[in-house]
Amino acid sequence: MVNRFDPASAPSALSAADRRLLDRRRAVLGDIYPLFYDKPVHVVRGSGARLWDAEGNEYLDAYNNVPAVGHANPRVAEAVRRQLTQVNTHTRYLNESVVAYAERFLATHPAGLDRVVFTNSGSEANDLAVSIAQWRTGAQGVVVTRNAYHGTTRLLSGLSPENGPRMPLHPWVRVVDAPDTFRHGPRAGTVFAESVRAAAEDLRRHGLGFAALLVDTILSTDGIFPGEPGLLAEAFRATREEGGLVVADEVQPGLGRLGGTMWGFQRHSDGIDMATCGKPLAGGLPIGTLVLPEELSDGYAQEHRYFNTFGGNPASIAAATAVLDEIEDRNLLDNARRTGAQLLGRLTEIAAASPITADVRGAGLFIGVEMAATDGADGGRWARRMVGALRDRRVLISAVGHAGQVLKIRPPLVFDADDADEFTDVYAEVLAEVQNQGDTP
Amino acid sequence: MVNRFDPASAPSALSAADRRLLDRRRAVLGDIYPLFYDKPVHVVRGSGARLWDAEGNEYLDAYNNVPAVGHANPRVAEAVRRQLTQVNTHTRYLNESVVAYAERFLATHPAGLDRVVFTNSGSEANDLAVSIAQWRTGAQGVVVTRNAYHGTTRLLSGLSPENGPRMPLHPWVRVVDAPDTFRHGPRAGTVFAESVRAAAEDLRRHGLGFAALLVDTILSTDGIFPGEPGLLAEAFRATREEGGLVVADEVQPGLGRLGGTMWGFQRHSDGIDMATCGKPLAGGLPIGTLVLPEELSDGYAQEHRYFNTFGGNPASIAAATAVLDEIEDRNLLDNARRTGAQLLGRLTEIAAASPITADVRGAGLFIGVEMAATDGADGGRWARRMVGALRDRRVLISAVGHAGQVLKIRPPLVFDADDADEFTDVYAEVLAEVQNQGDTP
Incomplete structure (x- = not known):
């Protein structure tokens, strides 16, 4: 985690009350719960793309995708309240709302993806998707990208190289370079497809067979590579030709974030077999989804x-329904496209004059800014300083990539033109400051 | 699933509106989503231990543990609404409520279990617990009971023999008989401990080592074996002597259900290493917990x-806090003890005159009634008929055990003396009817 708070570092930057809370937190949650930022943020209230801390300071949130329709969205709160005052039980009783939501949700997917399974997280959804792919193909092998992250369960830890070398990959996992448009240029999609074919061949050579390509359709943790539309189409096709299934992990790119299309894979090709989502679906209430063809779903169910006790619980479904309502009624796909283009354009202008910026890329409201390795510091060090300096100006982002060298700008979908202006104004000032300070860690 | 609805069976028992909903449901959710009962229940409203269907019929809920503090509990609804109108984000920002809840929650556990990890389900919690046990011991082997169920992830599917022979167990899993007090009598605890020792030895003999005993502390899916307090103490001790960790799966017995103690393991011994929970914690909002010693939690975090994005989200935490408030303010542990004793006493009296009832056993509001194998039918067949006949009288229960032969009576914790009277009155009538009809399937 690039911007991890170090408990040994100067907690004096925090208020006395926050220091006490930090101590209490550590005593019950412990080291498994790192905080963001050198100076952690104590969040008490939110609205739209704004957050406020315990001292009343306002923050511009250019990072969080879970509150897709804005922090503390009143429509979500009211929908959940109403459901909780009626009933909240599981899917082994008949219930209208889960069926109605499933119908609407599936209608946002291409024909053929006509069944949905509800879980409580993207992790639970990816875990099931991999199991179904392995069952369907009778093969074990799964291909992921070099810095992929797909979830917390044991199955997915072994499919998530981003966790680092201490968390081993399964023997039946093969890792390939992401389609890095910055380094590979226009051949990135072809190189990626060739890598998938080679990995499939290697898996077969080891007697493991090839079950699936599991891929985040904007390669979030690999460094955010939207590419031109179609970038992933060749790899999807190669996967299927090699006998594997394509599982699109839409946890980060999905639900309209990329603008224009509802799902990241749709920018590239409809030629996928399963799609998973989680984070942005229900205003922070836990939910995950696996969408797949009838043949896969019913076939798997027969054997x-x-x-899933909580999967499809009416409260999470009520929240998810309100989120879809908001996306439609407020044209948030269109907003993601327009505001994303505004952000991308301005950040590209700013980058042109910046010796420490190597590349700016994005689709909709998901933008990556690759910091340059310079004489003085590598990209990861510049990125850490940018994230920290922006936080000091109360603008929240993070960083990703194999060296943490790519600024990750992924605001709520309600981020509007004024938010974007404010963001890029502060960003330009902070970039200038960081550059001018030079390499003084 | 004992009381699974067969879509090929007479849906004419349903209203026209419910038949339409059933068709719509099947078209989007499919076969992976079976319904309870020969005649599924379309739930639209709940309160306390009551549910109502779309036609306004009232049901007595003697089955659901997720709504521990009652269906549609207004305190839970209001707590969630309030939180959702403030903010609902993740644990990488400082937040007071998750710390306060963690403190209260840990205080319900014995000293030494002083860290909690929040997940979105009991499955995610058990998945992490097994991973931590294997990391800590450097061994792979895990021992579970013969009809155990511990969750939905791939890791846990392979630890859940209840799923049946088509879902294979991991090679490093050993299965032992549950401490069946009905069949093994007073030696059940000793026999169980000896089986755990033998399984540990076998795991070592295979070079797998012994990492953990993972056990539901009332053996829910094995057939509900509360036993005398202390029943599991010997097996806990044996596990530790053999170098393994004891993981208490409290998803079903936990949170005061067994009366008197908050957690099922406490009836037997505090000598455990980790405890997991999920279902009853937050009024149906997804949540799971793993409680463990600092040494395990922080040690694991170092490597x-x-x-977990949604784990510890303030909305689920607000619901969980309201649930704890209700349990304390309404003395629901005491209610579980008293009402449970009333139910158990009356069901035992009824059983004395019943040739198709073999055993009645329970702790607090978790009661199992083992149906007898008779000349005409096995226990599973009697149990299925009891569950269906009770549902026709609008009383909801289910059945468990290796042959589905044990009636599972596990009502919300707010089930009171009047509910218990109503339940046992209907139960006595239904039992007499089913007996009198004889074996006419």
Whole structure:
């Protein structure tokens, strides 16, 4: 985690009350719960793309995708309240709202993806998707990208090289370079497809067979590579030709974030077999989804038992329904496209005069700014300083990539033109400051 | 699933509106989503231990543990609404409520279990617990009971023999008989401990080592075996002597259900290493917990990365806090003890005159009634008929056990003396009817 708070570092930057809370937190949650930023943010209130801390300071949130329709969205709150005052039980009773939401949700996917399974997280959804792919193909092998992250379960830890070398990959996992448009240029999609074919061949050579390509359709943790529309189409096709299934991990790119299309894979090709989502679906209430063809879903169900107690609970479904309502009524896909283009344009202008910026890329409201390795510091060090300096100006972002060298700008979908102006104004000032300070860590 | 609805069976028992909903449901959710009962229940409203269907019929809920503090609990609804109108973000910002809840929650556990990790389900919690046990011991082997169920992830599917032979167990899993007090009598605890020792030895003999005993502390899916307090103490001790960790799966028995103690393991011994929970914690909002010693939690965190986006989200925490408030303010542990004793006493009386009832056992509001194998039908067949006949009288229960032969009576914790009277009155009538009809399937 690039911008991890170091508990040994100067907590004196925090208020006395926050220091006490930090101590209490550590005593019950412990080291497994790192905080963001050198100076952690104590969040008490939110609205739209704004957050406020315990001292009343306002922050511009250019990072969080879970509150896709804005922090503390009143429509989400009211929908959940109403449902909780009626009933909130599981899917082994008949219930209208989960069916109605499933119908609407599936209608946002291409024809053929006609069944949905509800879980409580993207992790639970990816875990099931991999199991179904392995069952369907009778093969074990799964291909992921070099810095991929797909979730927290044991199955997915072994499919998530981003976790680092201490968390081993499964023997049946093969890792390939992401389609890095910055380094590979226009051949990135072809190189990626060739890598998938080679990995499939290697898996077969080891007697493991090829079950699936599991891929985040904007390569978030690899460094954010939207590419031109179609970038991933060749790899999807190669996967299927090699006998594998394509699983599109839409946890980060999905639900309209990329602008224009609802799902990241749709920018490239409809030729996928399963799509998963989670984070942005329900205003922070836990939910995950796996969308797949009837043939896969019902076939799997004939030989396996799957029940998820909370999956599809009416409260999470009420929240998810309100989120879809907001996306439609407020034209948030269109906003993602327009505001994203505004941000991308301005950040590209700013980068042109910046010796420490190597590349600016994005689709909709998901933008990556690759910091340059210079004589003085590598890209990761510049990125850490940018993230910290922006936080000091109360603008929240993070960083990703194999060296943490790519600024990750992924605001709520309600981020509007004024927010974008404010963001780029502060960004330009902070970039100038960081550059001028030079390499003084 | 004992009381699974067969879509090929007479849906004419349903209203025209429910038949339409059933068709719509099947078209989007499919076979992976079975319904309870020969005649599924279309739930639209709940309150306390009551549910109502779309036609206004009232049901007595003697099955659901997720709504521990009652269906549609207004305190839970209001707590969630309030939180959702403030902010609902993740644990990488400082937040007071998750710390305060963690403190209260840990205080319900014995000393030494002083860290909590929040997940979105019991499955995610068990998945992490097994990973931590294997990391800590450097061994792979895990022992579970013969009809155990521990969750939905791939890791846990392979630890859940209840799923049936088509879902294979991991090679490093050993299965032992549950401490079946009905069949093994007073030696059940000793026999169980000896089986755990033998399994540990076998795991070592195979070079796998012994990492953990993972056990539901009332053996819910094995057939509900509360036993005398202390029943599991010997197996806990044996596990530790053999170098393994004891993981208490409290998803079903936990949070005061067994009366008197908050957690099922406490009836037997505090000598455990980790405890997990999920279902009853937050009024149906997804949540899971793993409680463990600082040494395990912080040690694991030093070598592994774990982050759960929704785990510990303030909305689920607000619901969980309201649930704890209700349990304390309404003395629901005491209610579980008293009402449970009333139910158990009356069901035992009824059983004395019943040739198709073999055993009645329970702790607090978790009661199992083992149906007898008779000349005409096995226990599973009697149990299925009891569950269906009770549903026709609008009383909801289910059945468990290796042959589905044990009636599972596990009502919300707010189930009171009047509910218990109503339940046992209907139960006595239904039992007499089913007996009198004889074996006419």
